[in-house]
Amino acid sequence: MPTAETLNKDRGNIFWRISKKFQFAAEKIIPDAFVFCIVLAILTFLLGWIFTKSTFLNMVQYWYDGFWTQSAFAFQMTIMVVVCATFAKAPSVRKGLDKLAGIAKTPKGCMAVMMIFGYVASFINWAFCTVCTPILAMRMAKNMKGLHFPMMVAAGYTTMILGQCMGPSATVYAMVAGKGHQFENIIGVLPQNLTTYNPMNVILWFILAIVVMIVSIMTVPPKNEIVEFHGNIADADIQLEEPEEMTPAERMNSSRIIMYVVGVIGIVYAVMSFATKGFLGSLDLNFMIFLFITLNCFAYNTPRKFIAALKDSMSLSTDVMIQFPFYGAIMGMMTMSGFGQIVIDGMSHIATQATMPLVTYISACILNLFIPSQGGQIIVQGPIILPLGKSLGCYMPDILNAFVYGDEATNLLQPLYLIPALAVVNVPLKKVWGYCAYIFVIMFVITCIGLRVLPGLV
Structure with a gap:
């Protein structure tokens, strides 16, 4: 026969039991x-x-x-x-x-x-x-x-x-x-x-x-x-099909240089903002969005990867x-x-x-x-x-x-x-x-x- 201690353990501690009443109602x-x-x-x-x-x-x-x-x-x-x-x-x-x-x-x-x-x-x-x-x-x-x-x-x-x-x-x-x-x-x-x-x-x-x-x-x-x-949201690796022919257009689509140029411009602006407004003064919502886009330029180093990842999200x-x-x-x-x-x-x-x-x-x-x-x-x-x-x-x-x-x-x-x-x-x-x-x-x-x-x- 289960003891009172065992029953309480199975029900969780008092914090859990209180929270559970709220969650049950929810x-x-x-x-x-x-x-x-x-x-x-x-x-x-x-x-x-x-x-x-x-x-x-x-x-x-x-x-x-x-x-x-x-x-x-x-x-x-x-x-x-x-x-x-x-x-x-x-x-x-x-x-x-x-x-x-x-x-x-x-x-x-x-x-x-x-x-x-x-x-x-x-x-x-x-x-x-x-x-x-x-x-x-x-x-x-x-x-x-x-x-x-x-x-x-x-x-x-x-x-x-x-x-x-x-x-x-x-x-x-x-x-x-x-x-x-x-x-x-x-x-x-x-x-x-x-x-x-x-x-x-x-x-x-x-x-x-x-x-x-x-x-x-x-x-x-x-x-x-x-x-x-x-x-598995954060584990979704983007799979891209390789182009049949590496045309000039496809070379641009797969270019790391394009993304790195955009990323570097973003970093330069961030440094300028920190220097003129201070660290905390720079961190409004628009800046945070801009910063994450900049970081994504390096995390996904080609335009094709970047757009595919955005579509997935x-x-x-x-x-x-x-x-x-x-x-x-x-x-x-x-x-x-x-x-x-x-x-x-x-x-x-x-x-x-x-x-x-x-x-x-x-x-x-x-x-x-x-x-x-x-x-x-x-x-x-x-x-x-x-x-x-x-x-x-x-x-x-x-x-x-x-x-x-x-x-x-x-x-x-x-x-x-x-x-x-x-x-x-x-x-x-x-x-x-x-x-x-x-x-x-x-x-x-x-x-x-x-x-x-x-x-x-x-």
């Missing part, structure tokens, strides 16, 4: 990412129609107008997914990733190495972290048995979210550090040593980063419940390409109907000087479900929370920090930025969403306590 109620997006769009339409003065036809117009606001971003993320995935499956890159993946010798060690890599990568650039962390997890899963892959993807994605809370590339931190920003008359110019790296933010960030890493490492399923990675961009416009529609309806302002106004009425950071955080969490863009969200929320915070005598960097944490937290629940990570490793949303929700709840509780206690202590 398996039952979370549809594919596209359907999730459509449901959220319809919900936003109804909320704007019911709770604002907008008519049905107004909401239709807002849907259409917002639909195209994310076109440039959709293209950027689409090509980012394709060029990163293409680079990751180059034979030379696979060898490098395998060496990094081979540092850890146990499943828990793999989780720790991947999350440390994710935190470092997120400080460099959020898009780089979003795409490259699941790729590293995929290589680890290929090299080591016993890794629960959905939890690896969720934990890696969390490092990107947390990285934005103390990374210099976060939109709001970068915006308020420059002269002429739209809130300068309210808060002035706030350099990043007062916002990104103020004591309250640094302490809260390290608490969250350490706790999330420990929880992710300790969330270990029993052997019979491990879901391993079984795909193109299917990964489908979800990104079609869903981002719908999220644009959601943001458009939320903003143009005025429903976003109603949410923030309602929360702001209960704020005091002591509770304002917490109120800002919770309201930002709610609003981010519908406006998952930090730049777009601050346009809606900033004109309300910043004057209110100033009138209450709050320390304004704390209000901005609380806003950024709220803006990032519910990215674990609504999957806009998770879509590229899932696309790269070909994992359905419902396989990962429950673990993201599990981490969100832990982060939410810690952040609420931190924002209520720390501003009065540091």
Whole structure:
């Protein structure tokens, strides 16, 4: 007869049992990412129609107008997914990733190495972290048995979210550090040593980063419940037929010189950018895409190989390409109907000087479900929370920090930025969403306590 200890071992530890409740619910109620997006769009339409003065036809117009606001971003993320995935499956890159993946010798060690890599990568650039962390997890899963892959993807994605809370590339931190920003008359110019790296933010960030890493490492399923990675995306070697006749055209198609010339030009520009803007100042989304294209010129050293590899990765961009416009529609309806302002106004009425950071955080969490863009969200929320915070005598960097944490937290629940990570490793949303929700709840509780206690202590 099995003992209680044996039964508990078969069920996994307490971390796993808690996470499993979230994932079980996700398996039952979370549809594919596209359907999730459509449901959220319809919900936003109804909320704007019911709770604002907008008519049905107004909401239709807002849907259409917002639909195209994310076109440039959709293209950027689409090509980012394709060029990163293409680079990751180059034979030379696979060898490098395998060496990094081979540092850890146990499943828990793999989780720790991947999350440390994710935190470092997120400080460099959020898009780089979003795409490259699941790729590293995929290589680890290929090299080591016993890794629960959905939890690896969720934990890696969390490092990107947390990285934005103390990374210099976060939109709001970068915006308020420059002269002429739209809130300068309210808060002035706030350099990043007062916002990104103020004591309250640094302490809260390290608490969250350490706790999330420990929880992710300790969330270990029993052997019979491990879901391993079984795909072969990063192992797909491109097979090309040799041309029947080496004509001048075919010589150009197979020319290494052409690719190396393009690659060298890319390197020269990168050096110029680092020299004039600095390393971190150069790393915007366009630069990261350009850099990966440059690297691919050397990884696939002929035009034929390069294009064939891109075509092989193109299917990964489908979800990104079609869903981002719908999220644009959601943001458009939320903003143009005025429903976003109603949410923030309602929360702001209960704020005091002591509770304002917490109120800002919770309201930002709610609003981010519908406006998952930090730049777009601050346009809606900033004109309300910043004057209110100033009138209450709050320390304004704390209000901005609380806003950024709220803006990032519910990215674990609504999957806009998770879509590229899932696309790269070909994992359905419902396989990962429950673990993201599990981490969100832990982060939410810690952040609420931190924002209520720390501003009065540091």
